[in-house]
Amino acid sequence: MLDARLAxxxxxxxxxxxxxxxxxxxxxxxxxxxxxxxxxLAIALPxxxxxAQAIVRWANEHRVAIVPSGGRTGLSGGAVAxxxxxxxxxxxxxxxxDFNAIDRTLSVQAGISLQAVHDxxxxxxxxxxxxxxxxxxxxxxxxxxxxxxxxxxxxxxxxREWIAGLKVVAGNGELLELNRALIKxxxxxxxxxxxxxxxxxxxxxxxxxxxxxxxxxxSQVMLLALPDMxxxxxxxxxxxxxxxxxxxxxxxxxxxxxxxxxxxxxxIDGDYPYYVVTEFDATDERVQxxxxxxxxxxLEQGWVSDGxxxxxxxxxxxxxxxxxxxxxxxxxxxxxxxxxxxRISAVPSFLHEMRALLMREYPHIEVVWFGHIGDGNLHxxxxxxxxxxxxxxxxxxxxxxxxxxxxxxxxxxxxxAEHGIGLVKRAYLESTRSAAEIALxxxxxxxxxxxxxxxxxxxxxxx
Ligand code: 2HG
Ligand code: ZN
Numbered sequence: 001m002l003d004a005r006l007a008x009x010x011x012x013x014x015x016x017x018x019x020x021x022x023x024x025x026x027x028x029x030x031x032x033x034x035x036x037x038x039x040x041l042a043i044a045l046p047x048x049x050x051x052a053q054a055i056v057r058w059a060n061e062h063r064v065a066i067v068p069s070g071g072r073t074g075l076s077g078g079a080v081a082x083x084x085x086x087x088x089x090x091x092x093x094x095x096x097x098d099f100n101a102i103d104r105t106l107s108v109q110a111g112i113s114l115q116a117v118h119d120x121x122x123x124x125x126x127x128x129x130x131x132x133x134x135x136x137x138x139x140x141x142x143x144x145x146x147x148x149x150x151x152x153x154x155x156x157x158x159x160r161e162w163i164a165g166l167k168v169v170a171g172n173g174e175l176l177e178l179n180r181a182l183i184k185x186x187x188x189x190x191x192x193x194x195x196x197x198x199x200x201x202x203x204x205x206x207x208x209x210x211x212x213x214x215x216x217x218x219s220q221v222m223l224l225a226l227p228d229m230x231x232x233x234x235x236x237x238x239x240x241x242x243x244x245x246x247x248x249x250x251x252x253x254x255x256x257x258x259x260x261x262x263x264x265x266x267x268i269d270g271d272y273p274y275y276v277v278t279e280f281d282a283t284d285e286r287v288q289x290x291x292x293x294x295x296x297x298x299l300e301q302g303w304v305s306d307g308x309x310x311x312x313x314x315x316x317x318x319x320x321x322x323x324x325x326x327x328x329x330x331x332x333x334x335x336x337x338x339x340x341x342x343r344i345s346a347v348p349s350f351l352h353e354m355r356a357l358l359m360r361e362y363p364h365i366e367v368v369w370f371g372h373i374g375d376g377n378l379h380x381x382x383x384x385x386x387x388x389x390x391x392x393x394x395x396x397x398x399x400x401x402x403x404x405x406x407x408x409x410x411x412x413x414x415x416x417a418e419h420g421i422g423l424v425k426r427a428y429l430e431s432t433r434s435a436a437e438i439a440l441x442x443x444x445x446x447x448x449x450x451x452x453x454x455x456x457x458x459x460x461x462x463x
Pocket of ligand 1: 326
């Protein structure tokens with residue numbers, strides 16, 4: 001027996017693809033957090049903007065909450081549907097709509113994967129530069145909803161920098177065309193930017209016009225082994241001063257252990273506590289000399305202990321795998337994740353306090369650190385030991401996150417650098433945003449989504 005509300009939905013939209021089988025509810029109701037039990041009402045897969053608008057209008061009429069859904073690779077629970085919501089999946093709206101060679105833009109439907117965007121841009125001899133390991137599964141709509149960052153932020157910035165225009169279905173079902181891909185548009189509030197990072201609480205992104213750029217110059221990839229934490233930012237300053245960096249990522253020996261166990265190839269013999277993968281422009285042969293001179297200098301200073309520079313594309317890929325493969329290698333353990341940031345200048349002092357805190361609070365628990373240290377963004381993955389009940393583990397992690405949030409606050413940082421607040425971090429929003437800001441955020445939400453049907457429960461503790 002179909003729920004009466006759903007019966008009404010299929011009456012309004014007879015062609016709408018609607019899924020209610022238990023397997024579908026489970027599949028579309030969760031994200032990569034795997035922490036909440038999926039319990040959506042149904043899954044709607046609109047094929048057009050008009051269908052998406054009609055669904056939102058229906059949801060307003062029947063006061064059904066909607067969870068906008070892309071690739072569900074999120075790590076903060078932003079796309080979880082555990083409370084009888086309707087999941088509105090953009091999966092079928094996954095096409096490239098237009099390429100404009102003069103504007104150097106690509107217009108796409110929101111459900112397209114990041115990988116397909118990369119491929120389409122490459123097909124036109126250009127680059128969409130935001131990139132990260134989930135590229136094959138995540139969707140551009142989800143990237144926009146969280147202002148996704150990734151491994152090239154140091155060179156290209158976050159998703160926010162690459163959105164020329166958006167089409168968004170607001171909480172009342174109205175279609176908003178935001179910025180229309182203008183480069184210059186000084187005509188009042190920029191709602192496009194407001195939508196980016198709003199985690200589906202203000203509107204549903206249905207189409208985006210993405211800026212493209214020149215393909216990157218040839219590059220080289222280097223793996224460095226470091227003797228201690230203090231060396232990290234010295235090496236970063238040195239390499240940044242001498243080379244044109246495209247990426248500067250770090251991970252610890254714990255992270256390395258897991259990726260190696262997951263099939264990656266060891267590239268440096270010996271055991272070191274910290275590693276860096278860096279990629280830099282290599283427009284001519286001199287660059288390799290400059291890189292090697294920087295490496296020698298770091299060696300003399302005692303900031304690096306060993307290093308390897310990739311001699312082929314295959315080697316570069318193998319070195320990247322050591323960093324790119326971390327999340328996947330840890331996934332079976334369902335880690336508790338923190339995703340924090342501070343200004344680059346605050347990294348050294350923050351790292352010291354953070355390490356002391358984690359060592360004190362997690363004495364018998366494995367904690368894996370890695371991340372985009374060149375952007376001041378650190379990922380902390382806490383692994384539940386066998387024998388510790390999930391509930392007790394989460395309680396402990398939440399207690400530590402509270403302390404971490406206070407540490408971040410002292411350092412002027414953020415509790416969410418790039419994964420979003422979602423369900424996981426909503427209790428700590430006030431460590432990063434003032435009470436006045438949060439009150440305004442609630443006010444803004446009311447304007448765009450008066451009945452609070454879009455992704456309720458996410459971002460804020462109470463709607
Ligand atoms: C990355 O940088 C992703 O690889 C995932 O942001 C981080 O798994 C994580 O904690
Ligand atoms: Zn990351």
